[in-house]
Amino acid sequence: MGLNDERIHMSVTKETLDQLAISDAEYEAIVERLGREPNELEVGLFGSMWSEHCGYKHSKPLLRLLPSDSPRMMVEPGAENAGVVDIGDDLAIVMKIESHNHPSAIEPYEGAATGVGGIVRDIFAMGARPIALLNSLRFGPLTDARNRYLFEGVVAGISGYGNCIGVPNVGGEVVFSPTYSGNPLVNAMCVGILKKGELVSATTGEPGHLIMLVGSGTGRDGIHGASGLASRAFEDDRELRPTVQVGNPFMEKVLIEACLEVAKTDHFIGIQDLGAAGLTSASVEAAASGNCGLDIDVALVPRRAEGMNPYEVMLSESQERMLIVVKKGHEDQVKAIFDKWDLDSTVIGTSTGDGLARIRDNGEVAGEIPVTLLTDPPLYRLQGVKPAWLTPLQQYDLASVPLPNASASEILHRLLASPNIASKEWVSRQYDHQVQTNTVVPPGGDGAVMRIKGTKKGISLATDGNGRICYLDPFVGGMIAVAEACRNVTCTGAEPIALTDCLNFGNPEKLEIYYQLEEAVKGIAEAGRALGAPVISGNVSLYNEAHGMDIYPTPVIGALGLLEDVSRHCSTGFLGAGDKVVLLGSTDLKGESASLAGSEYLELIHDLVAGQPALDLDLEVSLQRACRRLVSEGVAHSAHDCSDGGLAVTLAESCIAGDVGLTVNAEVSGRWDAALFGETQSRIALSLSAADLPKLERICVEEGVPWVELGITGGQILMIPGLLESSVAELRDSWQGGLPKALEYK
Amino acid sequence: MKFGVVVFPGTWSDVDCFDVIHDVLKEPVEYVWHKDTDLSAYDCIILPGGFSYGDYLRCGAIARFSPVMKSVAESVEQGKLVIGICNGFQILCEAGLLPGVLRANDHLQFRCQWTDLRVENQSTPFTSTLSEGQVISVPISHGEGNYFADPETLAMLERDNRVAFRYCGPAGEVTSEFNPNGSMNNIAGITNAQGNVLGMMPHPERCCDEILGGVDGTAIFESMARWASGDRMQKVQETTA
Numbered sequence: 001m002g003l004n005d006e007r008i009h010m011s012v013t014k015e016t017l018d019q020l021a022i023s024d025a026e027y028e029a030i031v032e033r034l035g036r037e038p039n040e041l042e043v044g045l046f047g048s049m050w051s052e053h054c055g056y057k058h059s060k061p062l063l064r065l066l067p068s069d070s071p072r073m074m075v076e077p078g079a080e081n082a083g084v085v086d087i088g089d090d091l092a093i094v095m096k097i098e099s100h101n102h103p104s105a106i107e108p109y110e111g112a113a114t115g116v117g118g119i120v121r122d123i124f125a126m127g128a129r130p131i132a133l134l135n136s137l138r139f140g141p142l143t144d145a146r147n148r149y150l151f152e153g154v155v156a157g158i159s160g161y162g163n164c165i166g167v168p169n170v171g172g173e174v175v176f177s178p179t180y181s182g183n184p185l186v187n188a189m190c191v192g193i194l195k196k197g198e199l200v201s202a203t204t205g206e207p208g209h210l211i212m213l214v215g216s217g218t219g220r221d222g223i224h225g226a227s228g229l230a231s232r233a234f235e236d237d238r239e240l241r242p243t244v245q246v247g248n249p250f251m252e253k254v255l256i257e258a259c260l261e262v263a264k265t266d267h268f269i270g271i272q273d274l275g276a277a278g279l280t281s282a283s284v285e286a287a288a289s290g291n292c293g294l295d296i297d298v299a300l301v302p303r304r305a306e307g308m309n310p311y312e313v314m315l316s317e318s319q320e321r322m323l324i325v326v327k328k329g330h331e332d333q334v335k336a337i338f339d340k341w342d343l344d345s346t347v348i349g350t351s352t353g354d355g356l357a358r359i360r361d362n363g364e365v366a367g368e369i370p371v372t373l374l375t376d377p378p379l380y381r382l383q384g385v386k387p388a389w390l391t392p393l394q395q396y397d398l399a400s401v402p403l404p405n406a407s408a409s410e411i412l413h414r415l416l417a418s419p420n421i422a423s424k425e426w427v428s429r430q431y432d433h434q435v436q437t438n439t440v441v442p443p444g445g446d447g448a449v450m451r452i453k454g455t456k457k458g459i460s461l462a463t464d465g466n467g468r469i470c471y472l473d474p475f476v477g478g479m480i481a482v483a484e485a486c487r488n489v490t491c492t493g494a495e496p497i498a499l500t501d502c503l504n505f506g507n508p509e510k511l512e513i514y515y516q517l518e519e520a521v522k523g524i525a526e527a528g529r530a531l532g533a534p535v536i537s538g539n540v541s542l543y544n545e546a547h548g549m550d551i552y553p554t555p556v557i558g559a560l561g562l563l564e565d566v567s568r569h570c571s572t573g574f575l576g577a578g579d580k581v582v583l584l585g586s587t588d589l590k591g592e593s594a595s596l597a598g599s600e601y602l603e604l605i606h607d608l609v610a611g612q613p614a615l616d617l618d619l620e621v622s623l624q625r626a627c628r629r630l631v632s633e634g635v636a637h638s639a640h641d642c643s644d645g646g647l648a649v650t651l652a653e654s655c656i657a658g659d660v661g662l663t664v665n666a667e668v669s670g671r672w673d674a675a676l677f678g679e680t681q682s683r684i685a686l687s688l689s690a691a692d693l694p695k696l697e698r699i700c701v702e703e704g705v706p707w708v709e710l711g712i713t714g715g716q717i718l719m720i721p722g723l724l725e726s727s728v729a730e731l732r733d734s735w736q737g738g739l740p741k742a743l744e745y746k
Numbered sequence: 747m748k749f750g751v752v753v754f755p756g757t758w759s760d761v762d763c764f765d766v767i768h769d770v771l772k773e774p775v776e777y778v779w780h781k782d783t784d785l786s787a788y789d790c791i792i793l794p795g796g797f798s799y800g801d802y803l804r805c806g807a808i809a810r811f812s813p814v815m816k817s818v819a820e821s822v823e824q825g826k827l828v829i830g831i832c833n834g835f836q837i838l839c840e841a842g843l844l845p846g847v848l849r850a851n852d853h854l855q856f857r858c859q860w861t862d863l864r865v866e867n868q869s870t871p872f873t874s875t876l877s878e879g880q881v882i883s884v885p886i887s888h889g890e891g892n893y894f895a896d897p898e899t900l901a902m903l904e905r906d907n908r909v910a911f912r913y914c915g916p917a918g919e920v921t922s923e924f925n926p927n928g929s930m931n932n933i934a935g936i937t938n939a940q941g942n943v944l945g946m947m948p949h950p951e952r953c954c955d956e957i958l959g960g961v962d963g964t965a966i967f968e969s970m971a972r973w974a975s976g977d978r979m980q981k982v983q984e985t986t987a
Contacts, residue, residue: 159856163887164797166758250800254755341755432858432887434952435795437762451957453765567957 012043019224020047026378033373041311041359041367045374048277048315049284052542055377058508059540062521066535067528072497073536074199079289081122081202081273082192083536085498087562089455092196094128097136097189097463097502097558099541103244104186108153112186113161113247114319119190120167121273124256125322127200127263128192131436132450133162135172135188136463136502136556140181142419142742147176150184152743157247158188159430164249165256168439169431170448172463176419179467182546187502187539189463189558193452198263204290204325204351205269211283211296212331214338214345215255215321217304221245222278222317251320251343258341259322265337267330274321280314282323283349284357288375290325296349299362310359310366325351382508384515393472396610398593404605408648408676408724411605413734415645415677416652418604422738445572445657446488446641447561458566460494462559465502466644467552469598469613474516474553476613478523480681483620484643485559486531490624491639491684493569493631494561499528501538501557506550508542516553517542524555530617531624533559570631572640573657577714579637580690581654581662583647584700585623585682586616587708591670595678600644605673613681619705620682626703627684635692635699642683648676648724650685651710655718656732664711664720672723687713747975749775750788752818752834754809759795759831762951767792770954770964773971780812789974790827791818793834795887795949805848805890806836815841827871827970828943832888835935835945844938844945845903846895848888852928856889860959861926861948863934864914867907870937871973872944875965881918882911882962884948886926891947893929893936903936910944911935 017027020043030046031037038046048054056063068077074084074092082096100115116133123130135158140147151174162169167190204211222245262268270290274282279301287294298313308316324345326334331347338345352358357374359367404411415421428443440458441449447462464485470477486496501524506513528535544551563569574581583589596602597611630636638658642650655662668675688696693709700707719725749767753760760777767775778785785791798809809815815837822828822843830838838844851857860883868878876882895903903909911934915924920932927947935946950963 163856163858163889164756164800166796248800250756250797250802253758253797253800429859430856432856434858434885434887434949434958435758435762437765437952437955437958440957 012038012040016040016043020044021051022047026050029378034369039367041314042369044311044315045280045357045367045369048280049374050377051277053276054281056540057377058380058542059503059517060379061381062518065521065525067525068534070534073534077536081125083498083500084126084199085536085560086196087457089457090196091452092194092199093459093560094123094126094192094194095189095498095500095558095560096122096537097187097500097556098539099502099504100186100188101184101504101541101544104154105183107244108150109157110244110246112154112157114245115186115188116158116161117247117249117252117319118275119188120165120252121275121322123190123192124259125200125202125271125273127198127260128194129260130167130190130192130256131438132191132461133167133169133188134461134463134558135169136465137172137174138180138185138467138554139176140178141176144181147181148743154184154186155427155430161247161249163432165253166435168433168435170433170439170450171443171461174424174427177467177552179552183544183551185504185554187556189500191461191560200263200271202272202286202289203270204286204292204294206290207292207351207353208328209269209351210326210328210331210347211294211349211351212324212326212334212345212347213301213321214324214343216248216251216318217302218313218316219304219318220308220312220316223312223315245317245319247319254341254343255320255322258338258343261337262324262334267327267333269325269327272323274323276317278315278317284371284374286323286325287351287357287371290351293352293354293356293358293371294349295352295358297360297363300346300348302344302346310361314359382511382514384518385511386515387512393610394612398596398611401593401596401606401608403671403673408672409726411677412648412652412724412726415600415604415649416731416734417738417741418600419739419742420600421645421649423736424739425736426739440566441492441569441571446491447494449492449563449566449569451566456565458563458569460489460492460561460563462488463556464488465554465556467554468603468609470520470554471552471609472598472611473613474519475523476615478520478555479527479615479617480613481555481557482524482527482531483615483681484641485557486533487624487641489559489561490627491570491641492561493628494563495628496531496533496559496561498536498560499533499557501535501555503538503540504544504551504554504556505542506545513550520553520555524557527617530621568632568634570636570639572654573638574654574660574662574687574713575637575658577660579687579713580693581685581687581710581713582696582707583710584626584684584686584705584707585619586680587706589666589668589675589708591672591675591678593671593674595674595680599646599677599679601646601673601677615681622703622705623682623684626700626705627686629699629703630686630696635688635695636686638687640685642685643679646677646679652718652731654685655728656735659728660713661715661717661728662711662713666708666710668720668723747773747789747971748787749773749790749792750778750785751775751792751794752778752780752814754780754798754812756798756800757794757796759949759951763792763794766951766954766967771967771971778814780814783813783817785817785821790970791821793828793830793837795832795834798833798837806833806840809837810841819843822943825942827974829872829970830945831949831951832947835947836890838943838945843943844936845899846893848890849892849894850890851892857926858885858887859926860885862914862916862924863911863948864918864920866909866912870910870941870944872966872969873910874969874973879918881914881916883953883960884950884963885952886948888947891927891929893933895930900930906939908937909933910937911946
């Protein structure tokens with residue numbers, strides 16, 4: 001049977017196009033390029049592959065701006081499921097971050113759980129064993145019951161899925177802001193490790209190989225997830241519940257083991273996970289990568305729902321499925337491995353030489369499209385427009401902000417207890433962060449540190465991204481997201497060697513949002529280049545809006561740092577009494593109102609989001625280099641970057657983590673609120689023994705980094721004479737109690 | 747003297763346990779697939795942590811039917827040492843090799859954190875290199891570690907000195923404040939009547955290296971190795987006499 005089949009001429013309804021988020025212009029382009037009207041199945045394939053989620057229509061031209069030149073990089077960004085960097089010792093690290101924002105807004109537990117499942121499959125599809133998870137989360141304020149429901153559900157979903165698959169969850173962030181009410185951000189990052197020779201590609205290879213589907217049965221869950229849910233604006237999310245998938249972490253765990261077992265054999269050509277747009281994107285992308293066509297029969301696909309038509313089978317986003325391209329004649333050996341793990345494995349088709357994606361239903365051709373048409377969506381390069389409201393916000397006269405009535409101590413406690421700064425132990429203790437026995441520095445500091453068994457090496461991992469700063473200046477915000485993520489791993493002593501980015505933005509069809517996206521990407525690119533960290537992988541999540549309001553532009557950066565000697569690392573807590581504490585980098589202790597721009601203090605105390613954020617990239621680069629030397633040369637006892645809440649919060653956190661006080665003897669002048677709580681970039685508070693001050697001086701001079709002595713550790717009080725005095729126990733109470741209190745846990 | 751680490755579908759502490767025996771104790775160790783039934787090569791058998799069969803239905807309820815479990819029961823009868831850690835403890839309870847059950851934590855959340863444990867019985871093959879009343883730090887990582895038994899069983903466990911570890915404070919204080927999951931009598935681990943089976947919720951394999959924050963777990967595996975390679979037959983005769 002060919003395309004003369006009567007059913008092929010079924011008219012494609014407007015409703016179908018809407019569900020797929022295909023515009024009229026795009027439909028016309030499809031007809032023109034295909035030379036005929038597509039049938040419903042074919043429109044479904046186009047809708048998936050041309051969706052924003054799979055096709056990167058609005059972002060691809062911008063993503064080319066990101067730095068991708070590093071001798072460590074082993075694959076081109078976007079060419080495979082995740083990025084890969086060489087770390088020496090014949091090992092490579094694979095990593096990627098991905099969003100699951102829209103599903104989590106609708107069904108927080110399953111949305112977050114399947115977000116974890118999806119990113120983990122991207123990693124082991126490359127033959128890498130997943131060794132770490134991180135999560136970057138954003139929610140609306142916890143004063144709202146719906147936000148509490150979303151927050152608790154997302155954390156439970158990550159916990160439920162991640163713990164079951166035995167991959168430690170070592171870090172990330174949680175931030176609360178009204179901008180995320182109704183549209184939380186759930187970005188999951190996974191890191192894997194492999195021997196360099198065992199890298200697996202997501203390709204069909206040459207024509208004639210077998211396409212095998214393994215893992216879970218295919219059901220009706222998640223249809224239109226990629227196209228509908230993640231690729232357009234929607235009015236009422238609650239209607240879209242059926243498009244959220246349901247996860248089975250046990251199946252995932254078994255799939256990891258079985259696929260990694262297959263990956264060590266030579267019975268296969270490629271491995272590809274089924275993620276957004278399910279079988280459609282998995283098979284088409286693998287075929288495109290091999291310059292092949294494909295011929296699959298949906299009747300062969302194991303189902304878990306009855307009466308599914310080809311359209312539903314091809315678009316289903318049922319979880320825990322993988323595509324294995326098996327060498328012809330080796331299918332029995334591969335099947336034996338999956339049988340051992342009690343997993344279904346079914347050959348559903350072959351790679352072909354004609355370049356066509358041919359979908360059959362019980363032998364009859366149900367759709368047939370050139371693969372290259374599907375993987376070549378229209379790209380939109382718009383001309384962004386700086387929002388009219390932005391300049392007045394940036395030029396806001398911060399000097400007009402009155403000094404607060406409350407004391408510095410009271411404000412410090414309020415900041416420590418605010419959910420954005422407070423301890424996230426309520427979250428991290430629900431995640432297994434130790435399994436695999438590599439976690440050297442657990443969640444809660446700047447960056448997690450993990451050892452690499454069998455070597456002296458370690459890696460450090462962190463995520464960062466400040467939506468409020470990006471809102472005030474998306475270019476500077478993009479730079480700061482990179483600088484902070486790198487600074488976090490630097491504080492452990494690790495050198496940032498690679499980044500992964502998740503670009504969470506509003507509706508890119510609005511030119512003001514496109515401006516934010518473009519500027520942020522440029523900022524990421526500039527900082528990544530300056531800090532020598534290429535962006536090796538990433539994901540774009542657009543149309544993040546609720547009730548007609550776009551979210552803050554929120555690029556989230558995941559950073560990978562390398563420690564040549566894992567025994568030489570630092571964490572954030574002071575080590576004991578009698579150590580000197582110094583501030584490196586931007587060392588001016590005279591409070592200037594400009595430093596309040598976009599600060600947590602300004603929003604929490606003055607209910608104001610305004611000002612012009614700034615970053616001196618040259619200083620940042622020198623600062624990070626100096627800090628790494630101070631750690632690796634054994635000078636630093638602790639290192640903690642100054643970020644949310646400013647210097648006072650940084651020092652308080654180091655006191656709490658080290659359970660020791662600090663007396664500051666440096667002179668603090670100017671606006672005390674700006675000096676203590678301003679968020680000037682490029683600062684690291686570091687402790688060391690007094691005897692090592694000459695070494696510190698030498699390294700800082702060599703690297704061209706200013707430093708100033710702040711004080712000396714000891715006792716059980718954080719004291720800044722004349723300004724602030726609080727016991728470490730009280731600081732800890734505020735910091736540890738903040739989140740449970742916000743959740744009304746007693 | 748050889749250790750066997752049993753692997754069920756969904757087990758994830760298998761590698762961690764294997765590495766401790768191999769790298770820290772430097773003793774012979776092999777993985778045992780759950781469909782295998784020949785355990786004759788092993789003197790010490792480890793049922794590691796994880797989510798066997800996803801812990802669907804009930805923790806350990808499906809794994810207890812794996813073919814290997816019949817052989818584990820036979821090994822227990824032969825006097826071999828069996829330690830069940832976390833999910834392994836749950837499986838041993840489901841299999842009837844230890845009394846009681848592990849219920850959901852009383853706060854209904856998963857918990858991964860360091861806990862202090864008081865050594866309650868130094869005379870087991872698993873604790874011989876520890877001392878009674880000693881406080882050791884061992885991490886937990888579970889959602890269902892809330893030990894429960896009927897009053898008679900609980901009284902019997904206490905009377906027969908079968909509570910191996912209790913959750914406690916840094917100074918050994920056994921109070922509800924330091925109980926991370928609501929377990930009865932702060933129980934963290936128990937032994938069978940013969941003393942050759944230990945089930946414990948905390949993960950000793952996670953604290954056998956200073957760089958991971960502690961080494962208190964090593965003593966448990968060392969005790970097993972010492973017992974198994976040394977006066978095992980004598981002990982069996984003593985305990986079964």
